[in-house]
Structures are given as C-alpha cells and as structure tokens.
Amino acid sequence: MAHENISVIRLRDLLLVTVPPDPDDETVAALQEQVLAAMARHEARGLVLDISTVQTFDSFFARTVAETVQMVALMGGRTVLAGMRANVAVTATQLGLTLGGSLTALDVNRAIELLQAVSDGESAR
Amino acid sequence: MNSLLQGEFRIESEGNIVMARKLVRDAATGLGFGLTDVTRIVTAASELTRNIYHYAQRGVMRWRRLNGNTRTGLELIFEDHGPGIPDVAKAMEPGYSTGNGMGLGLSGSKRLMDEMQIHSVVGQGTTVTVRKWLRK
Numbered sequence: 001m002a003h004e005n006i007s008v009i010r011l012r013d014l015l016l017v018t019v020p021p022d023p024d025d026e027t028v029a030a031l032q033e034q035v036l037a038a039m040a041r042h043e044a045r046g047l048v049l050d051i052s053t054v055q056t057f058d059s060f061f062a063r064t065v066a067e068t069v070q071m072v073a074l075m076g077g078r079t080v081l082a083g084m085r086a087n088v089a090v091t092a093t094q095l096g097l098t099l100g101g102s103l104t105a106l107d108v109n110r111a112i113e114l115l116q117a118v119s120d121g122e123s124a125r
Numbered sequence: 126m127n128s129l130l131q132g133e134f135r136i137e138s139e140g141n142i143v144m145a146r147k148l149v150r151d152a153a154t155g156l157g158f159g160l161t162d163v164t165r166i167v168t169a170a171s172e173l174t175r176n177i178y179h180y181a182q183r184g185v186m187r188w189r190r191l192n193g194n195t196r197t198g199l200e201l202i203f204e205d206h207g208p209g210i211p212d213v214a215k216a217m218e219p220g221y222s223t224g225n226g227m228g229l230g231l232s233g234s235k236r237l238m239d240e241m242q243i244h245s246v247v248g249q250g251t252t253v254t255v256r257k258w259l260r261k
Contacts, residue, residue, distance in 0.1 A: 022143060026140075056146055056171055058171040063227050086161075087161040090161050090164070090165075091161070091164045091237060094165065094233070094236045094237050095168060095172075095229055095236065096227075096229045096233045096236070097227075097229065097233075
C-alpha cells in the first residue's frame with residue numbers, strides 16, 4: 001500500500017516535518033526514515049514535528065516518535081513536537097505515553113523560537 | 126446510517142488498523158460522543174486492532190450501540206483465534222509486553238474506556254470487550 005505523503009521542509013538549519021492526520025504504521029515508519037535521511041542531507045540542527053492535524057496518537061506512533069527524537073539527538077539535533085491537540089494530549093496521557101521528555105511547543109512558530117533559543121544558549125556556552 | 130449503530134470489520138492487514146479507526150470514529154461521533162471521548166475510543170480501538178494484527182494476524186472487530194435504561198453507549202468487541210494470553214493479569218500491567226511494543230495497549234485501553242473485559246484461552250484465542258458510556 002502506498003503510504004501518505006510526508007512533507008519535509010527545510011528552514012535555514014531546521015527541518016519542518018508535517019505529520020499526516022491519520023497515518024498507517026507504514027507511513028509512520030517511512031516518516032522516521034525520511035526525517036533521518038533529511039537530517040543527514042541538510043546537516044540540520046533541529047527538527048520540528050508538526051502534529052497539529054494528528055487525530056490518533058497511539059502507542060505505536062508514540063514509540064516511533066520517541067525513537068526518532070533519540071535518533072535525531074544522536075545526530076546532534078534537537079526535536080520539538082509542535083501543536084498536539086488538547087484531546088490528543090488528554091488521550092496520550094491516559095494511555096500512559098511519556099515520549100521520553102521530548103521538547104514540545106503549542107505551535108510551529110513557538111517550536112522554531114524554542115529551537116533557536118536552545119541553539120543560541122548552546123553557542124553562548 | 127445503519128453502520129453507525131452496529132457492524133463488523135475484519136482485521137487482516139496492518140492497513141486495516143487505519144480503516145478500523147475510521148469506522149470507530151464515525152460510530153462514536155454518530156452516537157454523540159464529544160471530541161475527547163471520540164479520541165479516547167478511537168485510540169483504544171487502534172491499540173486493540175493492532176494487538177490482533179500483531180499477535181493473531183487476523184481477527185474481527187465488532188461495534189454496536191448500547192441502549193441502557195438511562196444511558197447510551199458504544200461497545201467494541203475484538204475477537205481473534207490467535208495464541209491467547211497465558212496470564213491476563215500480567216498482560217494488563219502497564220509496560221508488560223511479550224511483543225516489541227510499549228506494553229500500553231491493554232492497560233491504556235482500559236484507562237481510556239469505561240469498562241473492559243478480557244476472555245482468553247491459550248491456543249484458542251482472545252476476546253476483548255470495551256464499552257464507553259455517553260455522559261449526559
């Protein structure tokens with residue numbers, strides 16, 4: 001089955017990835033591969049995962065996202081999960097998901113600000 | 126529409142999980158559940174259909190509207206003829222998994238729904254029944 005389109009946009013040294021609303025497992029796995037490949041190709045320092053349209057955040061999806069955050073970290077990048085809807089946040093918490101302490105932001109703009117602040121803080125040290 | 130009141134759907138491939146979510150979303154929305162409850166129900170259905178696919182390869186999801194004396198609800202039944210669960214109590218513990226998942230499927234689904242029953246016989250299969258009641 002052909003998986004849904006995943007958009008990966010480069011913004012300076014950041015990548016913006018929009019997760020489709022209701023991806024199947026194959027799409028979620030493909031997303032991880034594409035993100036890692038794009039991180040390497042663009043020598044990106046940060047990743048914004050826009051999950052604002054995601055309707056169902058189940059444990060498989062969460063595990064793949066948590067893994068991706070770790071893999072991106074190993075490649076020297078920081079990840080921010082942006083735009084989780086309130087109903088999805090309630091459900092994810094009751095399900096028991098933790099996401100391994102990923103950075104989060106209310107929307108994509110704030111996610112980009114957060115990554116820039118983190119990056120500035122690191123270069124100041 | 127009739128399919129909102131009851132129906133069944135075969136789980137035979139990984140792609141069926143997405144369709145099962147859509148069917149449950151339509152049924153729950155049609156019954157009048159609010160967005161957060163719809164999300165809870167759909168997420169539980171996603172976990173339980175994935176369990177069928179991963180552990181039994183195939184099975185069936187059934188859904189039906191429940192008409193109580195004073196309340197309305199949605200019942201989802203997930204049935205397979207897979208290996209069964211040797212220790213249901215253990216399988217209900219958060220973080221316990223015999224597969225490679227996070228071990229949140231059963232325990233998490235129970236928290237997301239109002240009621241959950243598991244009937245499992247090793248070598249014969251597993252039936253998981255969950256219910257959610259509409260808050261007035």
